[in-house]
Amino acid sequence: MRHHGPGSARAVRAALEEVRPRVVLIEGPPEADTLVPLAADEEMRPPVALLAHAVDEPGRSAFWPLAEFSPEWVAVRWALEHDVPARFIDLPATHTLAWGRQQDEAEVVGERPLDAEADADTAEAEAAGDTATDPAAGDTGPVPTPRSAPDPTPDSAPDPDDVRIDPLGVLARTAGYDDPERWWEDVVEHRGAGKGDALAPFTVLEEAMAALRETYGSGGHDRDLVREAYMRLQVRAAQREFEDGVAVVCGAWHVPALRQKTTVAADRALLKGLAKVKTDMTWVPWTHRRLSRASGYGAGIESPGWYGHLFSAPDRPVERWMTKVAGLLRAEDRIVSSAHVIEAVRLAETLAAMRGRPLPGLSETTDAVRAVMCEGSDVPLALVRDRLVVGDVLGEVPSTAPAVPLQRDLARLQRRLRLKPEALERELELDLRKETDAARSGLLHRLRLLGIAWGEPAASRGSTGTFRETWRLRWEPELSVRVAEAGVWGTTVLSAATAKAEADAVAARGLADVTALAERCLLAELPEALPTVMRILADRAALDADVGHLAQALPALVRSLRYGDVRGTDTGALGEVAAGLAERVFVGLPPACAALDADAAEEMRRHVDAVHGAVGLLGDAPAAAQGRLRTRWQSVLRVLCARDTVPGVIRGRAVRLLLDDGELTQEEAARLMGLVLSPGTPPADAAAWIEGFVGGGSGGGMLLVHDERLLGLVDAWLTGVPAEAFTDVLPLLRRTFSAYEPGVRRTLGELVRRGPAAGGGAAPAGSGIPGFAAELDQERADAVLPVVRLLLGLDEVAETAGEDLAGVTG
Incomplete structure (x- = not known):
């Protein structure tokens, strides 16, 4: 038969009903024999997969996926319904995983390892042979689109040693089809099980495969010879026990080999000396999407949802x-x-x-x-x-299925927090002020720290408050492997995440890595890991003299303080480290900003922005002295904007930050800009200053729109740049002004075309900009209130327009 096909599944069921065997042998890992009874459990819902992983290396794993329309699943279910033994007879997973360990590419025999699963053309993984990845042999999935299928004519037959054939591709081309999928659908999937001889389709397919094996031998699938030797031994053992009442359900490619007359000694010789690893096996949920070929699954099919429909x-x-x-x-x-x-x-x-x-x-x-x-x-x-x-169908497995302790704890938390794994991606909005949502957030952050990416953070819509989080959730089958792999850190999600965080802190290379880890510990609510992380953070901060590294680390620490407040976490120690780190940045920043080239200056400008934002939050932290850090930072900015040795982009940004904080009046800012844009300043330096002042996504365009004095200074300087220097400053100016919104650029163009207002005050009464005046225009404000009330859903009419406007702006 061929796997993952409704026609094949129906044919297998019809054949079993007709012959009524005493035992059913199925291509698959024998370690799964003890798991067969679980297939009859009411909680079992295909698609599911057998998962085998090495006990000492859980990341080394293999899957054997089964859908409702897989012939193996039908055979297992038939055996359970008729009280007939069902046994798997393929090469044991203990050898399969050991084979993979021996490969430099770390590929698993018969199944590609998890990290290699996306490489659908990996030769070793497809050649090997477990139930899940031998597409050419018809092993758990329909044959993929043929890759260089050989010409079936004898005179052009390729050397069997140089080609890995696609058996069904050869048969399809022989029948005049250019697509083996369409050929298989026409001859098998779209024809019912039929009446009369239920074994006739298998007999015909066996004859075709025998001809192919006679021509091509193993067809490049050399490891199939070892697998088939093991299967022959199992078939012989079953025949001795049950005589003629043996039914074997396997890929059509293997049938001629299983019929082959060989000696027991010869078969055992092929198996002699095979490496072993200690292996655990269980059932895990699978998805239709991961059955598809597009997922990278070597034996995948194009349309699992369609096939499931045809079968049901x-x-x-x-x-x-x-x-x-x-x-x-x-x-x-x-x-x-x-x-x-x-x-x-x-x-x-x-x-x-x-x-x-x-x-x-x-x-x-x-x-x-x-x-x-x-x-x-x-x-x-x-x-x-x-x-x-x-399709996005996600299977289910019984709670009684074997699982590592970490998996059981995760399942318990999922039930308690009502977070059911789903194959279809969905968004989850969390309000951290609610106990359940805070617990959900902690679980998702802990799983991310363990490398189990069930949820990915997303930008929240409609609110920028730190009490809100948005996640995109999607459960993928390989996450079961990640859970097993993370089991080495602990038996519960909390203990495992704590141990992993402590180990990551010790192994962290840079200061920024440790601060980011501290932030993740707070987000994941891991109080027991914080002392270790904070100790390493303090040690690294004391030893690191690079201002850039310190500036990179500070924002993450401050975010941690902020998030800690939302979650009610004690962050006193973190606040002390953050305050000390900020002081070191303040001392080292001015010298570090001297004599920088353009690229280094731009990078330092980003550090200045990050530190400024961090200080704005840190100044409100309980651990910070009232206003002390903010005052110190403002003095640092004043030093930066006054030193000629500091690159223009940093000086301009320092002036802008002081202006935005109200520490610099518009008259002072205009004076500093006028000095920089004087004829004695090289045009390139002046352009860099402008980039720092109004560029870099700082909202500088709106500043120029509303302050015509600054716009007039820029305009006067720009029109006075010599022609020979204009080409040099043009790229920087284009970068500065191209970041503005289209509406802002259009308004600036109109203002420049009209010319700056005479006298140019910072905010003159009658600024020359339509719609702006020295005081509120009460009549125009009243006109917009009905629309504002409609947008905000306000039912009550405020007593005065002024009260309404104050409520909206508030």
């Missing part, structure tokens, strides 16, 4: 499919009627007849959906492909 539909599969599609499109507010469904079914059937197919396949139904329901557009069709053709 009792009758009229095309009609039922079109109804599903219509329901999906309607849910997305597209107009789809029952007439669309009827017409799409008719078109799909017509296309199948014109193309000589027994039934409409996925290509015919897709073409019909595009033409009838999507009006020829591929945009809604992409949604159909994603949600239905592939």
Whole structure:
């Protein structure tokens, strides 16, 4: 048979019903025999996968995925329903994982290791042979699109030693098909199990595979020879025990080898000396998306959702499919009627007849959906492909399945916090002022620290408060491996995250890494890890003399203080370290800003911005003396803006930061700008000063719009730049002004075209800018209040327009 195919699954079930074997042998790791009874558990919902991992190296693992329409799953279920023993007979996982350890590429035999799973063309992983990744042999998934399938004619047959053949690709080309998937659908998937001899399809397929094996030998899959030797030994043992009542469910490619007459000694010789590793195995949830070939799964299929539909539909599969599609499109507010469904079914059937197919396949139904329901557009069709053709079905496994202690603790927390793993990505909004949401945030942060990326932080919409968090959640099957791998740190999520944080702090290379880790410890609420992290942080900060490193570390510490306050965490020690780090930055920053080239000056300017933002938050921290740090920082900025040895971009930014904080009047800022833009300053230095003052995303465009004195200074300097120097300063000026919003650039252009207002005060009464005056225009303010109330949903009418305006701005 061929795996992950509804036609194959139905054929296997029909054959088992007809022959009624006394034992069913299935291609798969024998270590899973003890897990077979769990397949009958009411909590078991495919798709699922057998997961094997090395006990001493959990990251070395292999999956054997099974869907509801997989022949192996059907065989297991049939055996359990009829009280017949079901045994797996492929090479044990203990050898499979050891084989992978021996490879320089760290690839697992029969399954690609987790990190290599995305490489669908990795030769070793596909050649090996467990149930999950031998596409050419038909092992757990339909054959992928053939990669250089050989010409079937004898005179052009390639050397078997130089090619890894795709068996079904060869058969499809022999039958005149350019697509092996379409050929397989026509000859197997779209034909029912039939009546009469249920074994006839298997007999025909065995003859075809025997011809291929005779021509190509192992077809480049040399490790199959070892696997097949082991399977032959297991078949012989079952025949001695059950005589003729043995049924073997395996990939079609292996059948000729299992029929081959060999001696027991020869088979054992092939297995002699195989390496072993201690292995654990369990069931884990899988997803339709990870069954798809697009996920990188070597034995993947193009359309797991479609195949699942074909297997589960009792009758009229095309009609039922079109109804599903219509329901999906309607849910997305597209107009789809029952007439669309009827017409799409008719078109799909017509296309199948014109193309000589027994039934409409996925290509015919897709073409019909595009033409009838999507009006020829591929945009809604992409949604159909994603949600239905592939699908986001996530399997479930019983709570009684074997699991590492960390996995059990995580499952308990998921139930308590009502965070059910889902295959479909969803957003989760958290309010950290609520106990449950704070606990959810802590769990997600702890998992991220352990390398279990179930949730990814996202930008919050509608609020910038630190009490809100937004996460994107999506459970992927390989996260089960990450959980097993993280089990070395502890038996609970809390203990494991604490141990991992302490180890990361010791191994951290730079100061910024330790401060970032301190922030993550606070976010994850790991109070027991903080003392170790803070001790290492203090030691690193005392030894690091690089101002850039100190400036990089300070923002993370201050964010930690802020987040700690939201979560009610004691951050006294963290505040003391942050205050000490800030003092060291203040002392070392002015000397560090001298004699910098353009790139280094731009990087230091970013450090200045980061420190300024951090001090603004740190000044409000309980550990900081009232106003002391902020005052010290303002004095540092005054030093920077006054030193000629400091690059212009830093001096300009220092002036701007002082102006924004109200520590510098507009008249003083205009005086400093006038000095810099005087004829004695080289144009390149002046342009760098302007970049620091109004560039870098600082909102400088609005400053120039509202202060025509500054705009006039820039305009006068720019028009006076000599022609020979203008080309040199143009790139920097373009970078400065191109960052402005289109509306700001347009307003600036109008102001420059009109010319700055005469007399140019910083905020003159009648500034010359339409809509701005010295005082509030009460009549114009009243005019906007109804719209403002409508936007804010205010029901009560305020007594005065002034009170309304104050409430809105407040």
